[in-house]
Amino acid sequence: MALRIWHAMWLQRIDDKIAALQQREAEQQHGRQVRPAEPEWIVELGIGDGRPPAEVHVGGCYAAGKRRRLVGRDEARRLLASGVRACSHCQPDTALDILDLPAQPALATAGH
Secondary structure, three states, rough: HHHHHHHHHHHHHHHHHHHHHHHHHHHHHHHHHHOOOOEEEEEOOOOOOOOOOOEEEEEOOOOOOEEEEEEEEEHHHHHHHHHOOOOOOOOOHOOOOOOOOOOOOOOOOOOO
């Protein structure tokens, strides 16, 4: 009799674990379905008064900073054409088929 109770207890634990895993999978599936679409283009914003645009990224770029604003394709093209830097990692200028961006100012080196 004790063995039957022990087996019943383990079957209940197994059933509970299966139910918890099914619940977690259902929640993850729901999360994937309602997740907002990844933005197509991101503008990383600078610091200071007005937070000027600092760099354009392809949506989902790992190098984009925390200060950001989502923009459309036309706005991303306009910003790049106006001299805002293109991310060297995700290369939004290439993704937007922009071939001739304005020259980026060289960084000043101290002591030269």
